[in-house]
Amino acid sequence: MKNIWISEAFKGVVPNDYQGKVGWRSPSNIALVKYWGKKGKQLPQNPSISFTLSECRTETFVEYEKADRFGFSFFFEGKENPAFGAKIEKFLHDNQVYFPFINQLHLKVESRNSFPHSSGIASSASSMSAFVMCLLELERSLSLSKGRPIDMDLRKASYFSRLASGSAARSVFPKMALWGKTEAYEGSSDEYAVSLSEYIHPVFKTYHDSILIVSGETKSVSSRAGHALMEENPYASARYTQANENIKNLLASLKSGDLDTFINITESEALQLHALMMCSNPSFILMKPNTLSILNEIRAFRNETQIPLCFTLDAGPNVHLLYPESEAEKVEHFIKENLASYCVDNKWIADYVGDGPKKLL
Numbered sequence: 001m002k003n004i005w006i007s008e009a010f011k012g013v014v015p016n017d018y019q020g021k022v023g024w025r026s027p028s029n030i031a032l033v034k035y036w037g038k039k040g041k042q043l044p045q046n047p048s049i050s051f052t053l054s055e056c057r058t059e060t061f062v063e064y065e066k067a068d069r070f071g072f073s074f075f076f077e078g079k080e081n082p083a084f085g086a087k088i089e090k091f092l093h094d095n096q097v098y099f100p101f102i103n104q105l106h107l108k109v110e111s112r113n114s115f116p117h118s119s120g121i122a123s124s125a126s127s128m129s130a131f132v133m134c135l136l137e138l139e140r141s142l143s144l145s146k147g148r149p150i151d152m153d154l155r156k157a158s159y160f161s162r163l164a165s166g167s168a169a170r171s172v173f174p175k176m177a178l179w180g181k182t183e184a185y186e187g188s189s190d191e192y193a194v195s196l197s198e199y200i201h202p203v204f205k206t207y208h209d210s211i212l213i214v215s216g217e218t219k220s221v222s223s224r225a226g227h228a229l230m231e232e233n234p235y236a237s238a239r240y241t242q243a244n245e246n247i248k249n250l251l252a253s254l255k256s257g258d259l260d261t262f263i264n265i266t267e268s269e270a271l272q273l274h275a276l277m278m279c280s281n282p283s284f285i286l287m288k289p290n291t292l293s294i295l296n297e298i299r300a301f302r303n304e305t306q307i308p309l310c311f312t313l314d315a316g317p318n319v320h321l322l323y324p325e326s327e328a329e330k331v332e333h334f335i336k337e338n339l340a341s342y343c344v345d346n347k348w349i350a351d352y353v354g355d356g357p358k359k360l361l
């Protein structure tokens with residue numbers, strides 16, 4: 001495929017006095033239909049759909065200055081962090097063809113998360129998309145300095161975020177995003193995500209996601225290793241067929257506001273993700289006893305009250321409790337009374353569907 005995002009404008013020399021600082025914040029997202037299994041250059045084996053979150057986010061600032069050769073330092077929450085920085089450096093190195101100007105700059109990157117490091121919340125979607133937004137902002141400012149202005153293009157931001165960390169592709173859009181080619185949605189692509197914010201029923205635009213922190217430990221199996229295990233998973237092809245079917249039906253329910261179908265698919269997807277982990281070789285279990293207790297409590301409460309709340313899980317033990325804004329008071333009471341005691345220090349994060357990345361500088 002011809003790459004449409006290699007810009008001729010940036011192949012020349014960076015002006016000598018070129019320096020400045022850019023800043024963006026970008027949110028995490030929670031998948032409803034899960035991306036689990038990849039192919040090629042960070043392409044998904046099946047399409048996925050997510051809510052863009054609001055409170056779980058990363059703020060990143062990049063200070064740049066003309067230099068003879070590429071220079072780079074990375075600070076996470078005030079401290080130099082070479083391990084984290086190495087991931088970004090590798091991304092820049094692997095993709096320098098798209099950003100040739102990088103080789104004439106020194107970059108100092110400073111990043112911080114709104115959520116505690118030990119909350120077990122995956123930060124690669126928010127951190128990588130925040131960094132990519134900064135990179136595109138830098139490219140934009142360079143284009144202005146050369147008198148050839150370009151606009152910020154969210155599809156392009158999604159494309160590069162995907163190359164940095166698959167699920168980050170979905171974080172650049174407000175409300176909801178779809179990543180991966182499906183016949184059920186025109187314009188969808190494996191290369192980048194597309195926005196669903198104009199497509200979905202209003203009930204989903206203000207959805208809540210209360211994240212119940214069952215464990216703050218870092219994951220015992222990285223998502224990179226998890227994706228790789230899908231290559232030999234005996235259920236892989238059945239999984240990809242099912243995910244495609246779930247995408248089709250979830251899309252229909254997102255449009256109509258059919259919460260029964262939404263709940264059915266969302267919970268089934270969460271359990272399937274963990275079932276796939278449990279039947280890979282080697283197998284692994286990321287749920288904790290308190291995870292299961294919470295799932296059972298949620299289902300019992302739903303049966304009893306008919307309130308349309310449901311759960312989803314990421315690749316970890318924490319539970320994302322999803323519900324419409326109209327039910328927030330009752331569900332928050334339920335969390336305090338019945339669920340908080342299963343959480344570390346009775347802690348949960350009150351998050352909700354958000355508006356996507358925001359420029360800070």
Ligand code: PMV
Nearest residue numbers: 031034035165166167223315
């Ligand atoms: O973006 P990655 O490579 O960290 O993979 C994310 C995988 C899940 O979070 C488990 C599911 C998803 O679609 O976000």
